[in-house]
Amino acid sequence: MSINTKIIGRSVPRIDGRDKVTGAAKYTGDIKFPNMLFGKILTSPHAHARIISIDTSAAEALPGVKAVITHKDVPDIKYGISPARWDENIFCIDKVRFVGDKVAAVACTDEETCYKALKLIKVEYEVLPAVLDFRKAMDAGMPQVHDEYPKNINVEIHQEFGDIEKAFKEAHLVRTDAFLGNRAYQSPIEPHSATSLWDGDKLTVYSSTQSPHYFQYYIAREFGMDMGNVRVVKPYVGGGFGGKMEPTGLEFAGAVLAKLTGRPVRMFFDRHEMFAHNRGRHAQYMEITTGVTKDGKILGAHSNFMMDGGAYTSLGIATAYYAGALLPLTYEFDHYKFDLFRLYTNLPACGAQRGHGAPQPKYAFESHLDNVATELGIDPMDIRILNARRPETVTPNDFAIHSCELTQCLTRARIISNWDAKKKEGGMPKGHGIGVSTGSFVSGAGYPIYRTDLPHSAVVIKVNEDGTSATLYTGAPDIGQGSDTVLCQMAAEAMGFHYEKMKIIAADTETCPMDLGAYASRLTLMTGAACKSAGEEIKKSLLEMASSMLHLPPDDLECEDAIIYSKSRDGKALTFQEVARKHFVLKGPLIGKGSYNPPKLGGKFKGSPVGTSPAYSFGVQVGEVKIDEETGEIEAVGFWDVHDCGTVVNPRLLHGQVHGALSMGMGESVWEEVLFDDEGRIKNPDLANYRILTALDMPPVESEIVESYEDIAPWGVKEIGEGSTNPTMGCFSNAIYDAMGVRVYSLPLSYEKVWRALKEKREREHGGKE
Amino acid sequence: MNTIQDKEGVKRYMLSLTVNGDPHTVVVKANTTLSQVLRNELALTGTKQGCELGDCGSCTVLMDGKPVNSCMVLALEAEGREVTTIEGVAEGAKLSDLQESFVNHGAVQCGYCSPGMVLSAKALLARNPHPSELEVREAISGNLCRCTGYVHIVEAILAVSEGRTTPPEEANAGGEA
Numbered sequence: 001m002s003i004n005t006k007i008i009g010r011s012v013p014r015i016d017g018r019d020k021v022t023g024a025a026k027y028t029g030d031i032k033f034p035n036m037l038f039g040k041i042l043t044s045p046h047a048h049a050r051i052i053s054i055d056t057s058a059a060e061a062l063p064g065v066k067a068v069i070t071h072k073d074v075p076d077i078k079y080g081i082s083p084a085r086w087d088e089n090i091f092c093i094d095k096v097r098f099v100g101d102k103v104a105a106v107a108c109t110d111e112e113t114c115y116k117a118l119k120l121i122k123v124e125y126e127v128l129p130a131v132l133d134f135r136k137a138m139d140a141g142m143p144q145v146h147d148e149y150p151k152n153i154n155v156e157i158h159q160e161f162g163d164i165e166k167a168f169k170e171a172h173l174v175r176t177d178a179f180l181g182n183r184a185y186q187s188p189i190e191p192h193s194a195t196s197l198w199d200g201d202k203l204t205v206y207s208s209t210q211s212p213h214y215f216q217y218y219i220a221r222e223f224g225m226d227m228g229n230v231r232v233v234k235p236y237v238g239g240g241f242g243g244k245m246e247p248t249g250l251e252f253a254g255a256v257l258a259k260l261t262g263r264p265v266r267m268f269f270d271r272h273e274m275f276a277h278n279r280g281r282h283a284q285y286m287e288i289t290t291g292v293t294k295d296g297k298i299l300g301a302h303s304n305f306m307m308d309g310g311a312y313t314s315l316g317i318a319t320a321y322y323a324g325a326l327l328p329l330t331y332e333f334d335h336y337k338f339d340l341f342r343l344y345t346n347l348p349a350c351g352a353q354r355g356h357g358a359p360q361p362k363y364a365f366e367s368h369l370d371n372v373a374t375e376l377g378i379d380p381m382d383i384r385i386l387n388a389r390r391p392e393t394v395t396p397n398d399f400a401i402h403s404c405e406l407t408q409c410l411t412r413a414r415i416i417s418n419w420d421a422k423k424k425e426g427g428m429p430k431g432h433g434i435g436v437s438t439g440s441f442v443s444g445a446g447y448p449i450y451r452t453d454l455p456h457s458a459v460v461i462k463v464n465e466d467g468t469s470a471t472l473y474t475g476a477p478d479i480g481q482g483s484d485t486v487l488c489q490m491a492a493e494a495m496g497f498h499y500e501k502m503k504i505i506a507a508d509t510e511t512c513p514m515d516l517g518a519y520a521s522r523l524t525l526m527t528g529a530a531c532k533s534a535g536e537e538i539k540k541s542l543l544e545m546a547s548s549m550l551h552l553p554p555d556d557l558e559c560e561d562a563i564i565y566s567k568s569r570d571g572k573a574l575t576f577q578e579v580a581r582k583h584f585v586l587k588g589p590l591i592g593k594g595s596y597n598p599p600k601l602g603g604k605f606k607g608s609p610v611g612t613s614p615a616y617s618f619g620v621q622v623g624e625v626k627i628d629e630e631t632g633e634i635e636a637v638g639f640w641d642v643h644d645c646g647t648v649v650n651p652r653l654l655h656g657q658v659h660g661a662l663s664m665g666m667g668e669s670v671w672e673e674v675l676f677d678d679e680g681r682i683k684n685p686d687l688a689n690y691r692i693l694t695a696l697d698m699p700p701v702e703s704e705i706v707e708s709y710e711d712i713a714p715w716g717v718k719e720i721g722e723g724s725t726n727p728t729m730g731c732f733s734n735a736i737y738d739a740m741g742v743r744v745y746s747l748p749l750s751y752e753k754v755w756r757a758l759k760e761k762r763e764r765e766h767g768g769k770e
Numbered sequence: 771m772n773t774i775q776d777k778e779g780v781k782r783y784m785l786s787l788t789v790n791g792d793p794h795t796v797v798v799k800a801n802t803t804l805s806q807v808l809r810n811e812l813a814l815t816g817t818k819q820g821c822e823l824g825d826c827g828s829c830t831v832l833m834d835g836k837p838v839n840s841c842m843v844l845a846l847e848a849e850g851r852e853v854t855t856i857e858g859v860a861e862g863a864k865l866s867d868l869q870e871s872f873v874n875h876g877a878v879q880c881g882y883c884s885p886g887m888v889l890s891a892k893a894l895l896a897r898n899p900h901p902s903e904l905e906v907r908e909a910i911s912g913n914l915c916r917c918t919g920y921v922h923i924v925e926a927i928l929a930v931s932e933g934r935t936t937p938p939e940e941a942n943a944g945g946e947a
């Protein structure tokens with residue numbers, strides 16, 4: 001279905017572009033207050049140790065040190081972004097649980113004094129044996145990370161839908177493959193920081209956050225304050241990707257230090273501390289079994305996973321459910337079993353990274369599906385087309401799918417990547433391989449992170465009194481993905497106004513109506529829906545006003561391009577500006593408001609809310625790689641991404657999301673991995689040794705959209721930001737497999753692993769000949 | 771260079787440099803970096819600090835026209851030099867072609883890498899007005915961007931080298947409407 005819009009569908013330039021290219025854009029760490037202090041957190045040098053004593057006296061005596069705090073100075077209420085397991089304290093009380101766990105904090109007149117003061121805090125530890133390998137965390141005799149959670153089990157999931165045994169019995173082939181994932185880190189280029197200041201009983205925190213609302217909620221809860229007395233402001237944020245979803249010690253410690261000193265306190269992480277705070281991608285061990293018919297139709301699947309949670313829960317319970325819950329989205333089968341253990345280890349806590357729990361399991365499933373296809377002698381593209389989900393279907397775990405153009409995406413990807421020609425014998429140069437993978441993701445989570453009946457998104461639009469501009473007030477945080485721009489496009493569209501005349505005030509809990517935040521790819525659909533209602537309310541008020549000015553019934557009037565005209569009579573027209581001004585004079589401020597609550601979604605079983613969404617995006621990636629047999633070096637020769645993301649609001653921004661997701665996915669496929677030594681210390685906590693893509697590494701990419709319309713969403717929109725990460729690792733894995741004829745079963749698919757796999761293959765073949 | 775000593779015997783130096791055409795004199799320590807002077811002393815916070823280890827390039831500024839990681843340059847090395855920061859790229863309210871092109875091509879997402887990117891690109895085009903795509907990629911390879919996959923950044927820079935600041939055709943590429 002095609003829709004008639006003026007502003008939606010246009011690549012308007014970003015509303016914040018000018019600020020960002022001139023250096024005018026202020027990020028949290030750029031904001032300075034008179035009399036401001038600087039604060040740093042002291043962290044644990046041990047992976048697991050009992051705290052015997054903390055002596056802060058020498059630090060306190062250092063000139064320039066204004067306050068030193070430990071667990072004694074802060075509330076001892078446990079917190080965590082996920083109410084399912086509150087297991088973190090602001091500062092450790094009895095034990096430290098990873099290298100980097102938070103122990104104390106200082107506020108000083110300058111940064112340099114902070115570092116000196118941290119060195120002067122004496123902490124006596126009794127070092128304990130640590131759990132460093134999640135696959136052994138449940139074993140008898142392993143140390144306990146948290147006494148409350150026996151066998152280091154943070155969460156365990158056992159779900160079965162349909163009858164998996166029956167499906168396997170009826171299958172022509174039942175195959176199991178096992179894969180190991182890597183710990184990746186979001187690595188936004190802007191380090192986290194937070195500046196706290198008090199005005200009487202009111203606390204204001206400027207923070208590089210993806211969710212001012214959750215920060216406000218948890219800060220208020222921790223300090224026993226009314227939410228109305230906590231103001232969280234998000235200045236410009238330099239990327240999040242899931243890593244800035246939950247309050248860090250920076251907000252909590254900063255608030256206490258600011259209170260004690262009566263001065264604003266800026267707290268910040270350096271790059272190493274970012275890696276230690278982590279909340280990045282969980283490493284997962286993934287065993288996948290499917291039963292298929294002779295033709296390759298999937299009858300049922302069993303996912304059996306373990307995940308490395310690190311020392312705390314973070315968003316990990318949701319991650320754990322997501323890991324298995326999203327797997328049945330792209331292919332249709334009736335029988336599904338999902339088992340998982342998320343384990344505590346003495347390593348930095350893992351959380352939600354772009355795509356949340358889904359990308360690694362997707363890598364495993366897509367690699368496994370190619371193994372199945374090979375065994376059956378079916379083309380990888382064909383087996384996917386055969387099993388591809390269709391619109392208006394329901395997954396075995398009760399997710400209702402409406403729009404779904406996966407088949408169209410596959411068919412189109414096949415054409416633009418020249419798949420068939422390349423798959424023929426000699427269709428590609430030696431050393432080349434081509435692989436395909438699918439993906440799907442939620443367009444916003446069906447349920448909030450903590451239980452509440454507040455709407456998920458709410459906005460207000462206020463038209464300026466002279467009608468020359470309108471301001472959108474929204475709690476939605478733009479962290480780089482472009483929501484400020486897209487939401488202004490949607491607001492202007494609904495009002496019949498001009499995008500160029502929109503202003504926005506966003507992500508400030510005091511001046512804006514609430515929004516749950518930038519996660520689960522939710523803003524375009526959910527906050528977009530609120531913008532639509534608010535804009536339509538404005539249009540309605542304007543048309544009523546114009547009706548009395550023109551002496552025509554309101555239903556005969558329309559507003560487009562800031563012109564209000566009669567649908568039936570030529571020549572009768574007024575400008576948006578004059579009618580809006582008249583409204584202000586006669587009726588007061590011209591305001592529109594809107595809010596969004598998703599419909600009730602999902603099944604009735606335990607964990608059923610995770611993965612529900614009003615709508616799902618679908619996408620396909622094809623990648624062509626070239627492998628150097630001598631060195632194992634992998635070169636990405638070309639990439640094709642075809643997406644069904646409903647109506648596109650801003651094509652240029654959308655393709656930018658695909659490019660960014662692909663670059664992150666490619667990094668995780670080939671290079672990225674946080675490494676630890678045998679005492680749990682990070683070996684590569686910097687951007688030289690944790691290698692993210694440079695401009696030289698990025699392959700040529702073609703990004704395409706298929707026509708699709710989501711009935712349940714405003715203007716038919718769906719998500720793009722996270723779903724486009726889902727296929728990438730599987731795509732790389734399959735392309736490398738196609739090039740080499742052997743598979744590497746663990747991420748990252750590093751040059752070294754590829755080289756070893758090739759060497760072993762040669763030795764096997766050589767051995768065979770002898 | 772004039773020096774003074776503080777109470778603890780730490781030497782301070784009086785440093786004179788030109789930033790975006792303006793002369794400045796500041797007092798620094800031997801270990802003060804150029805990025806610290808720009809951000810803390812001169813309040814030019816457009817220069818970002820993503821790592822302070824020389825890895826990310828978000829602190830890129832031009833020193834006598836050459837791009838440097840200002841977190842890796844001691845402030846004292848800037849004595850008598852001309853520094854250009856992102857605040858000095860536009861001409862008053864008018865964006866430079868590169869800035870205009872970055873905005874129009876969607877080369878900016880979170881924007882944290884953008885000041886450094888624009889300055890690396892400016893230095894490139896000054897020494898090589900018609901670079902190849904590979905030369906563009908090489909010139910910005912020290913500027914990490916986690917958001918864009920560099921695709922639109924490279925397009926934006928190449929466009930300026932061809933005398934454009936907007937994409938060739940934009941209308942509804944891939945969109946509906």
Ligand code: FES
Nearest residue numbers: 822824826827841
């Ligand atoms: S801050 Fe200077 S290179 Fe990263």
Ligand code: FES
Nearest residue numbers: 880883915916917
């Ligand atoms: S735009 Fe975010 S790091 Fe480049």
